[in-house]
Amino acid sequence: MLSITRFETLIPGPHLTIFGAVHGNETCGTQAIRRLIDLLNNGFALSRGTLTCVPICNPKAFENGTRFYQRNLNRSLYIKESPRDYEDLIDPVLCGLLDQSDVLLDLHSYASQGGAFGFLGNTSAQEIDYCRSLGVNNFVYGWADAFGKVEADPRDNMGTVEYARSVGCMATTIECGHHHNKGAADIAYRTIVHALAHFDMIAPDSIEQVEIQPANRQRFVQMRSVFHKQKEGDTTHPWKHYDSVAKNDILATYADGEKIIAPEDGVIILPKLQADVGGEWFYFGVETPCPAPMKH
């Protein structure tokens, strides 16, 4: 069973939908969304538009404290003709909500050490402005360009934000820090408040303890490549997400002596220091100015 809470202001405005626990072991969004629902049920009012909250998108995975139950809900998110896995039964619910929405905010946490960052959506200038308004300073973009061509069925790459964009929503995923970072729920909450302020659904600084941050000092990293752990080996350092490296730096060394070298000056993205042989080890990206919108 999914619990969905909607607040209708009766005043025209955007329809913002917020997802938590699309991955069941990422609970920062759940805590933050529940905190907001509590506030709205106890006298705090939105000034316009519609807000839809789904604190737990994958209930069975959440119950088990696992990323997913039978398959990653953040891939292959489309309505299946013949549902097979548990998550296939959730697809139509989430897709149906996004069909009615204008904006998606999807809140996650991650397994590497490092701070909060967002996946910048640059399908339009409005989407870039939205992402940059969320009080997050670090962004990664170009994920689909770097990795989108490997799947046989392009729908396999469709997660929440890709589905949302396919039906005309602005969308972003915000990674609020490490799974077990106690501050992640506060970051998620602050992100929500920034989204509500950006769309004039609340007055800026109207929620206690959240100060709206201007979009400055932001960094943008374009994804370039993924390194799989092809055989036994170790990273050169206990890399953290967003560590800077220089061209020709040794990033990792295999047990047989083969080295992985930085192809250019860049940034380590989402390292999994405990990756299994055959699994994704880390991504590599390059710092750029804020990308231009893909359409005007």
Ligand SMILES: [Zn+2]
């Ligand atoms: Zn996640």
